[in-house]
């Protein structure tokens with residue numbers, strides 16, 4: 001244990017170094033980092049397999065199994081099907097404390113299929129694709145956990161626990177793992193997400209709920225006997241109208257969006273069933289709760305006025321994030337030491353071509369992937385939600401963003417599916433794995449930092465905290 005301390009201290013004291021895909025020479029004495037340097041092709045192949053499978057939330061059977069088997073091959077004890085979800089798993093290596101967690105995601109987005117070419121081309125048949133780079137998120141986190149296990153195997157004390165978290169996209173998988181106590185007993189959690197830049201995410205994001213409202217009316221011939229009908233679509237429209245009026249009378253940081261997922265089949269039939277899906281978001285989950293209460297009142301009013309009935313189902317719910325400055329600073333120092341991403345000539349040509357095909361002529365944005373950017377102001381909310389938010393209230397959590405996509409799109413786009421399936425994506429995943437490994441090693445050997453992380457977490461969370469899942473006691477929305 002002792003011989004690694006100077007290396008880690010050096011890692012913390014080093015000034016900003018030139019961006020490089022490889023860590024400075026001293027850091028490479030770390031067995032975990034060494035392992036990652038030697039196994040790029042193995043993880044390139046793993047991320048490409050996940051990219052090809054592109055399984056959507058709660059259906060990631062083969063993707064989860066690929067990751068479980070890889071972890072077992074490296075001596076991890078794997079528990080499959082945790083929290084009653086077949087594609088959730090926990091893999092552990094090592095003994096005793098500290099216990100450090102790493103989260104992996106591997107679900108794809110419906111309709112985002114795209115070949116790994118620098119122009120828009122969906123494979124025949126379309127289907128789901130990794131438009132959010134969760135093929136990389138799963139691979140990078142698993143690679144990071146395996147790297148940590150190589151370091152622990154040298155005789156260090158501690159446990160690394162990799163959490164296989166399904167259905168981040170709309171399924172809120174981690175909320176169920178949190179509700180079932182899967183994250184208990186951890187000292188810290190390390191998390192990352194593919195991005196177009198390298199930084200540490202200290203923003204709180206938005207809490208949200210996803211709610212389905214279903215209205216029931218009475219069917220009739222729309223022209224022959226309209227007086228006998230009660231339109232469920234009318235109810236949806238009345239409800240949406242009231243929700244749109246509501247926008248002016250909510251805190252400005254609120255986000256409300258909806259799609260009508262069932263509006264009937266034919267104009268000459270009064271629809272007896274209609275359905276609308278809502279996302280309600282706010283930087284504070286208490287506001288989300290108030291919004292939901294008001295939405296239920298609006299639905300009640302719409303049903304009353306149209307002679308229909310309604311029911312609602314909360315599909316998923318996420319807390320806003322609870323940042324941890326101490327852990328974020330440690331992650332940032334290690335990220336600075338390791339640097340950003342360097343494209344080789346082939347990758348650069350791919351990126352330039354993709355920019356051109358996205359209407360971007362100025363290639364200056366490519367410099368961003370090689371830089372490390374300081375975290376943004378914690379007070380500003382990022383306008384997105386994630387089920388990671390739930391976990392941050394149970395365990396002190398630090399989140400990285402690593403440049404794993406060509407910066408040619410705005411997120412959930414073909415450019416991300418395409419570039420995330422190439423070595424550009426693998427480089428991002430491996431850099432995330434390096435930062436995770438280095439940070440975990442520091443946490444195992446620096447009890448004072450771990451204590452400061454814990455103290456900050458408890459102070460920010462406040463006394464008497466109890467996790468109350470926003471989706472209530474419902475079972476996970478598993479496919480039938």
Ligand SMILES: [Zn+2]
Nearest residue numbers: 132134168193
């Ligand atoms: Zn994502």
